Amino acid sequence: MEDPMKFNYAPAPESRSIVSIKPKYGHFIGGKFVAGRKHFPTINPATEETLSQIALAGVAEVDAAVKAARKAYTTTWSKMSGRERGKYLFRIARIMQERSREFAVLETLDNGKPIRESRDVDVPLAAAHFFYHAGWADKLEFAGLGTSTKPHGVAGQIIPWNFPLLMLAWKVAPALAAGNTVVLKPAENTSLTALLFAEVCQQAELPAGVVNIVTGNGSTGALIVNHPGIDKIAFTGSTEVGKIIARAVAPTQKSVTLELGGKAANIIFEDAAIDEAIEGIVNGVFFNQGHVCCAGSRLILQESVADEVIEKLKRRMSLIRVGDPMDKNTDLGAINSQEQLLKIRELSATGDSEGAERWSAPCELPKKGFWFAPTIFTGVTQSHRIAREEIFGPVLSVLTFRTPQEAIDKANNTPFGLSAGIWSEKGSRILWASQQLRAGVIWANTFNKFDPTSPFGGYKESGWGREGGRHGLSAYLKGVSHE
Amino acid sequence: MSNRIDVKKTYKLYINGAFPRTESGRTYEIKDAKGMFIANPCLASRKDLKDAVVAARAAHPGWNKASAYNKGQILYRIAEMLEGRRSQFIDEIVSVTGITKAKSEKEVTDSVDRLVWYAGWSDKLSSLSGALNPVAGPYYNFTVPESMGVIAAIAPESPSLLGLIDAIAPIIVGGNTVIVLASTKAPLSAMSFAEVIATSDVPAGVINILTGKKDEIAPWMASHMDIDGFDISGLATKAHGAVRIAGAENLKRIYSFNSADPGRILAFLEYKTVWHPIGL
Numbered sequence: 001m002e003d004p005m006k007f008n009y010a011p012a013p014e015s016r017s018i019v020s021i022k023p024k025y026g027h028f029i030g031g032k033f034v035a036g037r038k039h040f041p042t043i044n045p046a047t048e049e050t051l052s053q054i055a056l057a058g059v060a061e062v063d064a065a066v067k068a069a070r071k072a073y074t075t076t077w078s079k080m081s082g083r084e085r086g087k088y089l090f091r092i093a094r095i096m097q098e099r100s101r102e103f104a105v106l107e108t109l110d111n112g113k114p115i116r117e118s119r120d121v122d123v124p125l126a127a128a129h130f131f132y133h134a135g136w137a138d139k140l141e142f143a144g145l146g147t148s149t150k151p152h153g154v155a156g157q158i159i160p161w162n163f164p165l166l167m168l169a170w171k172v173a174p175a176l177a178a179g180n181t182v183v184l185k186p187a188e189n190t191s192l193t194a195l196l197f198a199e200v201c202q203q204a205e206l207p208a209g210v211v212n213i214v215t216g217n218g219s220t221g222a223l224i225v226n227h228p229g230i231d232k233i234a235f236t237g238s239t240e241v242g243k244i245i246a247r248a249v250a251p252t253q254k255s256v257t258l259e260l261g262g263k264a265a266n267i268i269f270e271d272a273a274i275d276e277a278i279e280g281i282v283n284g285v286f287f288n289q290g291h292v293c294c295a296g297s298r299l300i301l302q303e304s305v306a307d308e309v310i311e312k313l314k315r316r317m318s319l320i321r322v323g324d325p326m327d328k329n330t331d332l333g334a335i336n337s338q339e340q341l342l343k344i345r346e347l348s349a350t351g352d353s354e355g356a357e358r359w360s361a362p363c364e365l366p367k368k369g370f371w372f373a374p375t376i377f378t379g380v381t382q383s384h385r386i387a388r389e390e391i392f393g394p395v396l397s398v399l400t401f402r403t404p405q406e407a408i409d410k411a412n413n414t415p416f417g418l419s420a421g422i423w424s425e426k427g428s429r430i431l432w433a434s435q436q437l438r439a440g441v442i443w444a445n446t447f448n449k450f451d452p453t454s455p456f457g458g459y460k461e462s463g464w465g466r467e468g469g470r471h472g473l474s475a476y477l478k479g480v481s482h483e
Numbered sequence: 484m485s486n487r488i489d490v491k492k493t494y495k496l497y498i499n500g501a502f503p504r505t506e507s508g509r510t511y512e513i514k515d516a517k518g519m520f521i522a523n524p525c526l527a528s529r530k531d532l533k534d535a536v537v538a539a540r541a542a543h544p545g546w547n548k549a550s551a552y553n554k555g556q557i558l559y560r561i562a563e564m565l566e567g568r569r570s571q572f573i574d575e576i577v578s579v580t581g582i583t584k585a586k587s588e589k590e591v592t593d594s595v596d597r598l599v600w601y602a603g604w605s606d607k608l609s610s611l612s613g614a615l616n617p618v619a620g621p622y623y624n625f626t627v628p629e630s631m632g633v634i635a636a637i638a639p640e641s642p643s644l645l646g647l648i649d650a651i652a653p654i655i656v657g658g659n660t661v662i663v664l665a666s667t668k669a670p671l672s673a674m675s676f677a678e679v680i681a682t683s684d685v686p687a688g689v690i691n692i693l694t695g696k697k698d699e700i701a702p703w704m705a706s707h708m709d710i711d712g713f714d715i716s717g718l719a720t721k722a723h724g725a726v727r728i729a730g731a732e733n734l735k736r737i738y739s740f741n742s743a744d745p746g747r748i749l750a751f752l753e754y755k756t757v758w759h760p761i762g763l
Contacts, residue, residue: 128619144611144612239734242734243731243732243734246727246730246731246734247727247728247731250724250725250727250728250730250731251723251724251727251728258734260734415733430759434755434757435629438632439755440753440754440755440756441755441756441758442755442756442757442758443758444757444758444759445759445760446622446758446759446760449618449620449622449758451616451618451619451620451624453616453617453618453619453624454616454618454624454626454756454758455614455616455626455754455756456756457754459631459753460711460733460734461733461734463734464734464736466754469614469616469626470614471612471614471626471754480746
């Protein structure tokens with residue numbers, strides 16, 4: 001299967017010398033690093049090398065973090081003018097930009113995503129989120145949300161492992177801009193960039209306790225969700241855990257936003273610019289190893305172009321460079337954990353057993369670490385598990401349609417509603433389809449684009465609320481007259 | 484004076500533009516303020532709710548697609564029809580609730596005016612909460628509010644008519660369809676209001692009205708997997724927790740309101756953000 005056009009790239013490894021990883025980390029509470037009691041290892045999923053020992057927060061640590069956040073809210077942050085709050089956020093944005101290479105390398109080591117992506121997407125967007133929200137801090141009364149809004153108080157924020165620093169920025173920046181203080185828990189497997197962010201808070205001289213970071217697993221998350229001293233919960237993660245959180249806070253006064261799973265349809269109409277669409281399909285589902293809640297994981301092809309698209313897609317997939325995430329030429333990095341790899345394998349196996357046809361790009365996978373070759377299943381029907389469940393890996397399910405209405409019906413046939421893609425050269429068809437699709441983000445002739453000014457979030461079981469823009473800001477204020 | 488025997492009305496449910504009796508055959512008794520029998524309205528069953536959800540789901544695409552102008556005119560038409568039947572509603576509310584005629588007149592007047600107020604919102608919602616987002620790249624990017632789907636609502640016990648209108652109008656003006664449970668103690672004006680709706684060009688299934696017991700129907704509404712949102716303003720606060728827990732199964736959007744403001748409308752809208760490249 002060696003493609004005659006394939007270039008051979010020399011290795012172009014990024015140096016890891018810019019980061020210094022401590023052998024052991026504690027929590028960041030009240031502006032200081034405090035030692036943890038129990039620890040668990042965090043590994044580089046591309047090599048299985050242990051990078052460091054991460055502290056497991058229990059009742060005492062979560063309680064201390066909530067108390068520090070409350071104290072900071074009451075004595076400092078809620079009394080400070082929006083202009084001064086905003087200047088702290090601008091400082092944070094600038095320091096993140098200054099230390100962007102360090103963040104990118106650390107993110108790639110801890111998460112397994114290609115350095116090209118952490119360098120060009122995750123870290124710059126994270127800084128942009130702080131810069132955008134910094135500007136809101138002294139303009140909240142002009143956000144069109146009413147003139148009597150107030151911050152909630154202490155926000156508990158629980159984020160996933162797929163975009164560790166970026167999800168931190170999506171959570172912390174609007175919370176602080178609106179005047180809240182936070183207790184943030186990064187994902188168990190990817191705590192390192194959050195702990196580096198704690199250093200940024202120190203360099204920015206952010207008042208102690210405004211940002212508190214406790215590390216741990218789901219048990220730590222549950223302690224945050226159920227803590228009576230927390231006023232607002234923001235969670236990004238699976239729909240399954242989102243429902244547990246929704247039930248847990250149901251009898252309380254806590255405000256909640258949830259960014260959950262997805263099973264996005266990427267619809268290719270016969271009049272699409274096929275070569276551009278191929279790039280869009282690849283970016284849609286193989287970006288970040290497919291560890292993306294809004295990934296275009298269901299390709300819905302018009303029958304008349306299906307053979308052509310699949311043939312071109314396979315050719316393009318065989319050019320995807322899978323391997324060392326630290327190599328600047330790598331397109332597809334490591335699967336984030338063994339657990340996730342097993343889940344991808346299990347769901348893919350149901351694709352085989354339920355009668356879909358598997359094709360994986362021919363590529364050599366590294367011996368150590370967690371890897372999964374870019375894969376498509378053709379002949380998928382709507383009842384197949386690989387068409388219904390979120391795989392959260394580099395696996396694409398292909399369905400076909402004859403009429404535009406059939407495409408919409410198939411696209412909407414899911415309990416999720418986070419995102420969708422449309423590829424067509426006809427403007428009226430794009431606008432029609434974007435109206436019909438029941439999803440919070442529609443990418444037309446593009447895919448997986450993000451911006452702090454652009455609200456992101458889902459319909460149906462993909463979550464509650466939006467992040468980004470004015471709509472995202474409103475989630476961190478109470479007394480909002482509308483939204 | 485007159486020896487004429489009144490022709491009394493049978494109060495039924497309002498589902499999919501028709502007036503069926505409850506399939507359960509169950510009713511309960513409504514007496515006037517002096518304890519005299521007035522009517523036997525339906526005690527709606529779980530099956531009645533399911534039928535109403537099927538009707539509301541089927542009606543949603545058409546109503547969602549109707550232009551904002553059209554939706555506004557239909558809401559205004561409801562106000563026109565209610566205005567024309569003011570005296571019937573004033574008398575009915577007085578007889579069931581025992582409030583003074585002056586109070587009843589005010590409630591009906593407020594109800595008509597409230598409908599007119601909501602009608603005017605239909606074509607202003609995207610100005611209020613939409614956005615053109617200045618993303619850092621060559622993309623045209625906008626956010627628009629869009630209806631959420633099928634919404635259930637529990638109307639408050641009183642005011643029985645104005646409360647019902649606050650439970651219906653903000654939900655439908657943005658393109659949702661609704662199943663509303665009327666006041667249990669004072670359900671008659673709700674079912675008479677169904678007659679107003681039936682003559683106001685509201686497409687069948689857009690508004691469905693049930694009568695019955697809150698503690699029976701609210702949990703069914705909360706756990707129904709094809710209901711997207713739930714207005715529990717008319718439900719006792721102590722019952723909110725259980726309803727929210729049941730509603731988490733499909734992550735229903737559940738809200739309670741204590742005033743008529745645009746927030747009531749926007750709560751049951753979703754925001755859709757569309758990206759398209761800009762280029763030659």
